[in-house]
Amino acid sequence: MISDVKTVLTRNLWKENPVIRQILGICSALAVTNLAINSLVMGIGLMFVTALSSFTISLLRSYIPKRIRMIVQTLIIASYVIIVDIFLKANLPEISKALGPYIGLIITNCIIMGRAEAFAQKNPPVISFFDGLFAGVGYTVILLGIALVREILGFGTIFGIALPFIKFTPWTIMVMPPSGFFMIAIFIWISSAIMNRRLNKQKVRK
Amino acid sequence: MSAPAINPFIIFFASIITSNMVLSNFLGMCSFISVSNEFKTASGLGKSVTMVMVVTTIINYVIYKFVILPLNLEYLRYVIFIIVIAASVQIIELVMDRYLPDLHIKLGIFLPLITVNCAILGISLFMVIRNYNFWQTLLFGLGSGLGWWLAIATLAAIKEKIGKNKIPKGLEGPGLTFIITGLMALAFIGFSGIFIIQ
Numbered sequence: 286m287i288s289d290v291k292t293v294l295t296r297n298l299w300k301e302n303p304v305i306r307q308i309l310g311i312c313s314a315l316a317v318t319n320l321a322i323n324s325l326v327m328g329i330g331l332m333f334v335t336a337l338s339s340f341t342i343s344l345l346r347s348y349i350p351k352r353i354r355m356i357v358q359t360l361i362i363a364s365y366v367i368i369v370d371i372f373l374k375a376n377l378p379e380i381s382k383a384l385g386p387y388i389g390l391i392i393t394n395c396i397i398m399g400r401a402e403a404f405a406q407k408n409p410p411v412i413s414f415f416d417g418l419f420a421g422v423g424y425t426v427i428l429l430g431i432a433l434v435r436e437i438l439g440f441g442t443i444f445g446i447a448l449p450f451i452k453f454t455p456w457t458i459m460v461m462p463p464s465g466f467f468m469i470a471i472f473i474w475i476s477s478a479i480m481n482r483r484l485n486k487q488k489v490r491k
Numbered sequence: 492m493s494a495p496a497i498n499p500f501i502i503f504f505a506s507i508i509t510s511n512m513v514l515s516n517f518l519g520m521c522s523f524i525s526v527s528n529e530f531k532t533a534s535g536l537g538k539s540v541t542m543v544m545v546v547t548t549i550i551n552y553v554i555y556k557f558v559i560l561p562l563n564l565e566y567l568r569y570v571i572f573i574i575v576i577a578a579s580v581q582i583i584e585l586v587m588d589r590y591l592p593d594l595h596i597k598l599g600i601f602l603p604l605i606t607v608n609c610a611i612l613g614i615s616l617f618m619v620i621r622n623y624n625f626w627q628t629l630l631f632g633l634g635s636g637l638g639w640w641l642a643i644a645t646l647a648a649i650k651e652k653i654g655k656n657k658i659p660k661g662l663e664g665p666g667l668t669f670i671i672t673g674l675m676a677l678a679f680i681g682f683s684g685i686f687i688i689q
Contacts, residue, residue, distance in 0.1 A: 308665045311520035312609045356577055363570045371566060386616035389569050393609040395521045461680065462515045466673030470666045478661035 290415050297419035303396045304427040304469075305476045310396040313387050314428055315465035321444050324432035326380050328425025330369040330388065332418055335397050338362045339417030343405040358401050359392065366391045396420055431468045435459045499626040506634035509683050512610050513642040514676040516617075519610030523643055524668050526601075528654075533647035536601045537640030541633070543583060543605050544614055547576050548632030551615040552625065572615045580605055610639055646671060 303309045310331075317323045341361050342349075349357050370388050373381040381388065391397070400420050405413040433443065439459030441448050458464050512518045519540070527533045551572050559568055584602050587595040605611060614635050618628050649671055658667055 308524055309521065311524065312517045312613075315517040315520065356574075359573055359577070360570060363573055367566060367569055370569070385620060386613055389616045390518070390609050390613055392569055392573055393612050462517065463673045463676040463680065465517065466669045466676055470662075470669035470673065473666040473669065474659075474662050477666065481661055 286412075289412055293412065293416045294419050297416065297423045298426065299423075302423045302427065302476070303399070303420050304424055305473050307399070308473075309399055310394045310424055311469070313390060313394060314424070314431070315462070315469065316387050317384060318428055318432040318465060318468070319435050319439060319460045320383070321429060321432040321436050323380060323383055324428040325425070326373070326377065327384060327387065328421065328428050330373070331391055331394065331396070331424055332421030333369060334362060334365045334391055335400055335417035335421040336414050337365050337417070338397055339400050339405040340410050340414040342401045343408060343410040343413035346406055354406075358398065362397050362401075363392050396424060427472060431465070431472065434468060435464060439464075497627065499630040502623075502627050503630040503634040505685075506631055507638040507641065508679065509685060511638040511642055511679055512613070512635045513639055514672070514679045516613065518613040519608050519639055522605075522608055523639075523646070523672075524665055527643055527647040527650055527668065530644065530647045530651055533643045534640070535597055537636075537643050539601045540605060540608060540610065541636030541640050543576075543580060543602075544611055544636035544639075545629070545632045546583060547579050547611055548614050548618060548628055550575050550579055552618060552623075552628045555615075555619060568619065572612060576611055576615075610635070642675065645675065649675075 297303070299306075301307055304311070304314050313327060313331075317327045338358070338361050342358055345357075345361075366389065369391070370381075373384070373388060397417075400413075400417050404416045408416070436442060436444075437448065438456045441451075441453065441455050506512070510516065513520065513523050522536060526536050554571060554575060555568065559565060559571060564571070580602055584595070614632055618631060623631060646668070650668065653667070653671070662670075
């Protein structure tokens with residue numbers, strides 16, 4: 286069990302990281318990353334939804350007819366998203382407003398459907414829960430990475446607190462849409478460069 | 492929040508150019524990245540997205556105005572919207588199969604994919620948040636669809652040309668696609684200030 290959880294963890298965080306390796310869930314990854322706090326909230330929301338919907342789908346997997354499974358899964362996901370949305374509206378109205386439609390768009394986030402189709406369909410509930418959770422963690426880590434770079438360069442702040450000692454003119458371009466694309470491209474480039482180097486090393490050893 | 496004064500035609504042009512769905516709102520990225528290797532396929536997907544978008548935004552608008560609001564079902568709107576989208580994609584598929592079989596064979600594979608295209612749901616959510624009336628919604632849906640089509644067709648055309656060149660190691664595939672998209676977004680920013688709808 287523990288080793289299963291470990292494989293699931295390393296797979297979702299690095300080898301098959303949903304954002305930079307599988308290119309899933311890009312919409313929200315780009316849209317909310319101009320502020321770190323928004324990305325953090327979005328990531329936690331996604332973790333919650335992915336983990337619980339993977340758990341539920343796996344629990345119900347033998348009862349859901351094959352032909353209509355897509356729509357059933359979507360409805361399960363949508364109900365968890367409603368929970369997140371209502372919770373945010375009640376407790377963090379500011380952030381809820383800033384995230385706007387992107388909370389609702391968690392429903393169509395490919396990561397959740399991907400985990401449901403690829404993992405929760407065939408595996409028992411508890412491990413599916415961890416799989417979903419770690420997929421969410423993998424997503425959050427990348428989002429925070431991108432958001433920190435964009436926020437520091439674009440606003441000169443971290444989580445809304447101004448940087449001490451360093452003063453520079455903020456790069457307005459970093460908070461505009463194009464830089465989201467460039468940042469994610471750089472992250473993908475770094476990760477596949479590291480991947481390639483490791484593969485080469487393995488070849489040399491053999 | 493109230494914005495009834497905006498001319499629907501301004502919304503139409505703005506949603507094609509200045510607030511393009513992909514390049515400034517990042518909606519529909521999944522299929523945008525994965526189905527843009529060939530110009531013809533990309534353009535076909537663009538057409539189907541435009542069509543589905545117009546139909547679903549109108550249906551969602553009517554349902555939102557006449558069912559969800561009077562019954563106070565605001566909290567159920569995600570579920571209702573997603574069901575409407577899935578159902579109308581199915582219906583469009585059936586109708587096309589019956590009356591336009593050629594087009595159905597060409598676009599057939601894309602239609603089920605569209606259900607999970609976030610641009611479609613995103614449009615409906617934007618429509619609610621921005622309080623659009625009927626004509627604004629219609630032209631917003633149409634314009635966003637055309638904007639999405641324009642973006643994916645352009646990207647596919649650029650990718651076809653650039654694919655033959657030497658590309659830095661590790662940047663092939665998605666990495667390069669993002670860089671191209673970023674440059675396109677940068678170019679589209681040049682239009683900003685002409686129309687503002689947000």
